[in-house]
Amino acid sequence: MRILVVDDSVDTARMMAVLLKAEGHQVKTAFDGPDALQMALEFRPEVVLLDLTLPGMSGEAVAEELRRTEGFDGVAIVSLSGYDAEMTSRVFDHHFVKPVDHDALNEFLCGLVPPPILDDDSSDPTSALLVHSHPQS
Numbered sequence: 001m002r003i004l005v006v007d008d009s010v011d012t013a014r015m016m017a018v019l020l021k022a023e024g025h026q027v028k029t030a031f032d033g034p035d036a037l038q039m040a041l042e043f044r045p046e047v048v049l050l051d052l053t054l055p056g057m058s059g060e061a062v063a064e065e066l067r068r069t070e071g072f073d074g075v076a077i078v079s080l081s082g083y084d085a086e087m088t089s090r091v092f093d094h095h096f097v098k099p100v101d102h103d104a105l106n107e108f109l110c111g112l113v114p115p116p117i118l119d120d121d122s123s124d125p126t127s128a129l130l131v132h133s134h135p136q137s
Helices: 010-022 033-043 059-068 102-110
Strands: 002-006 026-030 049-050 076-083 095-097
Touching: 002 010, 002 033, 002 095, 026 033, 033 049, 033 059, 033 102, 049 102, 059 076, 095 102
Parallel strands: 002 026, 002 049, 049 076, 076 095
Antiparallel strands: none
């Protein structure tokens, strides 16, 4: 999975990137709002893990801009903060309180992987065994 980690704490972003890469994900990092937008346009992540308090542009403003950007409607945008989930905007798909529980994050990411599509061509008795992956957006 392509994941963009955005946090103004360079150490936090890099550590999260290391852990996610160890799980087999492709990961890029950004450390402020404007760089997050630029990196998202270049990298085309499937998931954005986004700190709420960023220099240059808030995490919520970044999320709102991504939601308005063509091609980002299927991207999971997750807020990261030291605040309760009730403090975050509806522009986010999920919220994690820092420090992020790595097991909970992995469970969330595993839930984003779509199940395989089974071919439903009943004219071929072996077609139900064929598995097709979902197209990438």
